[in-house]
Structure formats: structure tokens, C-alpha cells
Amino acid sequence: MMSEHGFQPASRSRHPEEGQWVRAAQEGDRAAFDRLVKLHQRAAYRWAYRMVHTHDAADDIAQEAFIRLYRALERIDSERPLSPWLCRVVMNLATNYLRRQKTLVSLDDNPGLEAVITQDVDRQYPTSKHRRREFVAKLEKAIEKLPPKFKSVLVLRVQDNRSYEEIAEALELTMGTVMSRLSRARSRLRKELAEELKKMRE
Amino acid sequence: MSACNEIKKLLPVSPAAVSPEEYRRIIQHLEACPNCRALQEDLQALDQASAEIELPEPGNEYWENFGLRVRQKVAAEGAKERRRLIRWLTYRPAFSWPAGALALVLAFFITRAMLPDGQVPESGVILQEDATLVEELETVGPASPEEIAGEKVLTVEPRSRPRAPSSAEELPSGQPEADEEATALAEASDQPAKKPPELEAEEIPHKSTAGRIAGKVPEFKPDAVPLEEMQSILAARGEEAPYEAPPARKTIILKGDTVETQVSDRGLPRGRDLELAERPRVPFPVDDTAGSPETERLLSSPIAQDYSGIRALNKDEFTAADREFFKERIRTLSEKLSAKKLGGDRRKVCRELVDMYYQLAVNWKVTSDIERAIGFIETARAMLPEEDYPDLDAKAAALKSLLGQ
Numbered sequence: 001m002m003s004e005h006g007f008q009p010a011s012r013s014r015h016p017e018e019g020q021w022v023r024a025a026q027e028g029d030r031a032a033f034d035r036l037v038k039l040h041q042r043a044a045y046r047w048a049y050r051m052v053h054t055h056d057a058a059d060d061i062a063q064e065a066f067i068r069l070y071r072a073l074e075r076i077d078s079e080r081p082l083s084p085w086l087c088r089v090v091m092n093l094a095t096n097y098l099r100r101q102k103t104l105v106s107l108d109d110n111p112g113l114e115a116v117i118t119q120d121v122d123r124q125y126p127t128s129k130h131r132r133r134e135f136v137a138k139l140e141k142a143i144e145k146l147p148p149k150f151k152s153v154l155v156l157r158v159q160d161n162r163s164y165e166e167i168a169e170a171l172e173l174t175m176g177t178v179m180s181r182l183s184r185a186r187s188r189l190r191k192e193l194a195e196e197l198k199k200m201r202e
Numbered sequence: 203m204s205a206c207n208e209i210k211k212l213l214p215v216s217p218a219a220v221s222p223e224e225y226r227r228i229i230q231h232l233e234a235c236p237n238c239r240a241l242q243e244d245l246q247a248l249d250q251a252s253a254e255i256e257l258p259e260p261g262n263e264y265w266e267n268f269g270l271r272v273r274q275k276v277a278a279e280g281a282k283e284r285r286r287l288i289r290w291l292t293y294r295p296a297f298s299w300p301a302g303a304l305a306l307v308l309a310f311f312i313t314r315a316m317l318p319d320g321q322v323p324e325s326g327v328i329l330q331e332d333a334t335l336v337e338e339l340e341t342v343g344p345a346s347p348e349e350i351a352g353e354k355v356l357t358v359e360p361r362s363r364p365r366a367p368s369s370a371e372e373l374p375s376g377q378p379e380a381d382e383e384a385t386a387l388a389e390a391s392d393q394p395a396k397k398p399p400e401l402e403a404e405e406i407p408h409k410s411t412a413g414r415i416a417g418k419v420p421e422f423k424p425d426a427v428p429l430e431e432m433q434s435i436l437a438a439r440g441e442e443a444p445y446e447a448p449p450a451r452k453t454i455i456l457k458g459d460t461v462e463t464q465v466s467d468r469g470l471p472r473g474r475d476l477e478l479a480e481r482p483r484v485p486f487p488v489d490d491t492a493g494s495p496e497t498e499r500l501l502s503s504p505i506a507q508d509y510s511g512i513r514a515l516n517k518d519e520f521t522a523a524d525r526e527f528f529k530e531r532i533r534t535l536s537e538k539l540s541a542k543k544l545g546g547d548r549r550k551v552c553r554e555l556v557d558m559y560y561q562l563a564v565n566w567k568v569t570s571d572i573e574r575a576i577g578f579i580e581t582a583r584a585m586l587p588e589e590d591y592p593d594l595d596a597k598a599a600a601l602k603s604l605l606g607q
Contacts, residue, residue, distance in 0.1 A: 030273070055260065063271060070272075158248075
């Protein structure tokens with residue numbers, strides 16, 4: 001049981017040529033910069049989407065992160081992995097985006113037409129699959145409501161399988177802060193979804 | 203409870219996150235503690251459900267173009283930086299135009315405020331030199347040659363300008379018309395239009411072309427006849443408005459074949475005008491053969507013989523009506539010459555105009571007339587054939603000699 005749902009520490013092996021590409025990009029090699037973009041573009045988009053939950057915003061944030069990388073190329077240490085630096089940039093951009101959108105979140109609280117239809121179908125044909133889908137949707141909504149500083153830790157730890165050390169490095173936090181924020185994030189989610197969790201245990 | 207608190211910090215536990223011994227100890231606690239076991243199950247469910255949250259897949263095309271879009275944005279960013287740099291280098295405040303206009307307006311009013319009372323900027327009165335030919339001719343005051351015993355004296359004096367009365371009350375009731383411009387200025391400013399005497403002495407020689415020529419004169423002295431006295435005499439006759447004293451006087455004396463030029467620093471008394479006004483007027487045209495012996499002598503001089511136009515010198519005296527005749531003729535010919543459809547008459551008109559300018563200049567010896575005549579002769583060279591050049595050269599030389607050049 002425990003091993004089935006346990007989390008394996010993510011082994012983020014660095015691409016062997018990443019350092020070389022960083023040095024080449026620093027010297028003006030555009031092809032090397034393109035390779036760096038291609039190497040990290042999916043991760044950047046994934047982090048961004050987990051944070052902002054919309055494709056357009058995630059796309060903008062991921063693109064902006066690589067523009068920031070281009071501007072900061074001279075300051076990048078080619079001996080260190082690029083992923084933590086890029087992750088920090090994406091999370092900061094996403095956090096800023098969420099802060100700007102904070103006033104608009106309340107307007108989006110109402111579920112969309114698709115969600116309403118899904119709920120109606122689930123009520124008419126309540127199956128375990130439908131209940132699971134409903135639970136995941138509610139969880140997603142609950143995660144969306146989390147403060148960015150909790151959400152970023154939760155996203156990296158739970159959804160992106162990052163280790164505490166990697167999260168601490170990426171977000172420039174201490175290990176204790178990472179664990180504390182992760183614990184508080186989970187507690188909020190558990191409180192938010194207490195009724196659903198109780199049904200699932202039954 | 204202390205064991206629960208310690209265990210809760212590690213939940214949800216996984217075998218890979220802790221050592222095997224720690225993992226075994228946690229499992230034993232969870233089997234014994236329902237609260238911690240429920241927490242473990244809830245957190246596991248949350249983590250598992252969180253991992254199930256689907257991510258949209260934009261598609262291969264999106265990922266293939268992702269880098270290209272980044273490059274485009276980087277390039278656009280560079281262009282934007284360059285534009286920003288250019289804007290910064292060429293930055294001008296948005297309020298520069300209004301501020302500039304305001305500064306000009308303030309400068310205008312400050313300049314006006316710094317002028318003495320009643321004095322106006324030069325553009326209104328003094329710049330008659332820039333007016334049209336007709337306007338200039340109209341402002342020229344009467345003048346006449348003087349005869350001094352045994353010698354023909356040609357007085358070349360700067361052009362006189364209308365002088366404003368010292369005040370509106372000083373204008374005599376019987377005077378038909380005062381200087382309209384000065385009156386208008388006096389009315390507009392509610393101040394006397396008369397300039398302070400100390401300003402007249404310095405300004406007048408430099409305002410007009412005549413004044414610039416008279417600038418060669420080392421010193422200017424005000425009128426020898428008081429203005430008020432002259433005004434009263436003229437007003438009693440109701441003939442003409444008072445005039446300023448000309449700044450200087452240049453005299454050309456013809457002694458046989460020689461020409462002498464004398465520049466007098468003595469102010470030209472307006473009494474000369476009064477003296478001329480007392481003389482009997484001679485109708486125009488006059489009989490050229492009725493000249494005095496002195497006129498005959500002048501006509502026989504080398505200078506007079508060189509120019510056909512010098513015949514006018516034979517006149518014993520000229521009046522304002524004669525002068526008006528020349529001015530009107532010049533005006534008519536000038537308008538005719540400026541007409542586009544003049545055709546072959548252009549040379550004829552031009553030649554006559556040269557003669558009219560020359561007659562006006564040599565008969566009245568007014569500096570501004572002479573200057574205008576010289577200027578038009580230079581202009582006429584472009585319209586006349588070379589066969590006319592000797593005549594033009596002779597006229598120009600004679601006119602320049604009148605100026606003492």
C-alpha cells in the first residue's frame with residue numbers, strides 16, 4: 001500500500017551537453033540557445049500550467065521565462081543545472097500573474113458549461129469513475145485557490161515529483177520552509193475536500 | 203501524542219523517502235493509530251488525485267514552433283530596446299511646443315513692456331524701407347535744389363519721414379490731416395506718439411537707407427528751428443504736417459567741371475521748406491528754354507551733357523505737383539512692367555522707367571530717390587540689351603556721384 005502510493009525522489013539527471021550549450025549560447029550561438037529551449041520547454045510549460053491552469057497564460061509565462069534566460073545568459077553558471085534557475089523564473093512569473101489575476105478569480109468561480117454537464121451526468125449515473133473525476137476536478141479547483149507560495153511547492157513536489165532539495169534550490173527556500181509549506185498546502189486541501197475524502201474512505 | 207506529531211510530519215510516507223527502519227516504525231504506528239492512518243490515506247488520495255490532474259497537450263506543432271517564437275520575441279525585444287534607446291536619445295518633453303509658444307508670447311510682452319512709453323516696435327513705422335516702391339515714394343517729402351551765389355548747390359539729404367505730433371492736443375484745429383499712422387498709434391496706446399528727443403538723435407540715422415548712408419555723417423544735430431514754431435507756421439497755412447528734421451545734410455557743389463561734395467553736420471533747418479513754400483510756384487511742365495544763366499552753365503557742364511535726362515535740371519523750380527507727376531508715372535510704368543503679358547513693349551517701358559527714376563533722382567536730389575534709381579538701373583540691365591548699357595552706366599555713375607560715391 002505504502003509503496004504503491006509512495007513518491008520516488010525524482011532523479012533529475014542533467015543533460016550531458018547542457019553546460020556546453022549554455023557556454024555556446026553565451027558566446028552567441030543561437031543554435032545552442034535553441035537547443036536549451038527545446039530541452040526545457042515542456043517542463044517550463046508544465047510548471048506554468050500547473051500554476052495558472054490556462055494554456056494561454058502558461059504559454060506566455062513559458063515564453064517569457066526563456067526570454068529572461070536569453071537576457072541573463074551571461075550570468076548563468078554553465079557548471080550548474082539550468083532547470084532550477086528556469087523553474088524559479090517560471091514560478092515567479094506565475095506568482096506575479098496570479099497576483100495580478102487575483103481580483104478576477106472570483107469571477108471565474110462559477111463552473112463552466114462543461115463542468116455543469118459533467119456534474120449532471122455524474123448525478124444521473126453515479127459510478128466510481130465519475131466520482132473520481134469529480135474529486136479530481138474539485139481538487140484542481142482547490143489547488144487553484146491555494147496561495148502561490150503553497151501551490152508552487154505542492155506542484156513541484158506532488159505533480160512534478162521534485163525532491164525537497166530540488167524544490168529548495170529552485171525556489172531558494174530552506175528545506176524546512178519547503179516541508180512546512182507543503183504540509184500546510186496539504187492540510188488546506190484536506191480541509192477543503194474533507195467530505196469527498198470521507199466518502200472515498202467509505 | 204508526541205509520536206503522532208512526529209509521524210504526521212512524515213506523512214504521507216513512502217518507502218523511498220525514509221530509511222527502511224523509519225518506514226517500518228511508521229507503518230507500525232499507522233496500524234495502531236486510526237487518526238494518523240486516516241491522515242495517511244487522505245494525503246495519499248490527494249497526492250494521487252493531484253498527479254491525475256491532466257495537463258493539456260498543445261501538440262507537436264506547438265513544441266516545434268516554441269523555440270522559433272522565443273527567438274522572434276527576443277528579436278522584437280531587441281528592436282524595442284533600440285527604439286527605446288532612440289526615444290531616450292531624442293526625447294523631447296511633450297510640453298515643449300506649448301512651452302515654446304508661451305515663451306515667445308512672454309518674450310513679446312516683456313519686450314514691449316521694456317520699451318519707453320509710447321514707443322512701438324520698429325516693424326510698424328520704421329520699416330518703410332521694406333514696403334513697396336509706391337509706398338516708399340509716397341513718404342518722400344518735398345525737396346528742392348538751392349542756389350547759392352555763383353554756384354549750383356545740390357543738397358542731398360536723407361529722406362524725411364513723417365513725424366508724429368507731440369500730442370493729440372498739439373494738432374491745430376485747422377490742420378486737414380495729421381499723420382494717420384502716428385495718430386492711430388497715439389490712439390491705440392493713449393500715449394503721445396512723439397519719441398523722446400534723446401532717442402531721435404540716435405535712432406533716425408540708422409532706420410532708413412538714407413539714414414544708413416547718412417551714417418557716414420559723424421554727428422547729428424536736432425532741428426535748428428524748433429518743432430513747435432514750425433508746426434505753428436505750417437498749421438496756420440494748413441499745408442502739410444510737421445516733419446522731423448533730417449539727420450544730416452550732404453551738399454554737392456558743381457564748380458565748372460569739378461564736383462565737390464560737402465557733408466555738413468549742421469542740422470537741416472526745416473525753415474528751408476518754409477522758404478520754398480514762400481516762393482511762387484511754377485507750373486509743370488515748364489519751358490526748358492527759360493532757364494537762368496546758371497542753368498545754362500550747368501547744362502553746358504560735362505556731367506549735364508552726358509545725360510539726356512539732365513535736361514530737367516533746366517527747370518527753374520519744381521513743385522510738389524511736379525514730383526507727384528514723376529511718382530505717378532513711375533507707379534504706372536512699374537505696374538505695367540510687372541504685367542506678364544507685356545511682350546515686346548517690355549524694353550520700351552523699362553527704358554522709360556529708367557528715365558523717370560533718373561529724372562526724379564536728379565531733379566530732387568533726394569538720397570532715397572537716387573538709391574532707388576541706381577537700384578532700378580541695375581535691375582534694368584537684365585531686361586535691356588547690351589546696347590543700352592552705356593546709357594545705364596552713365597546714369598548710374600551720375601547718380602553715384604550725387605551720392606558722393
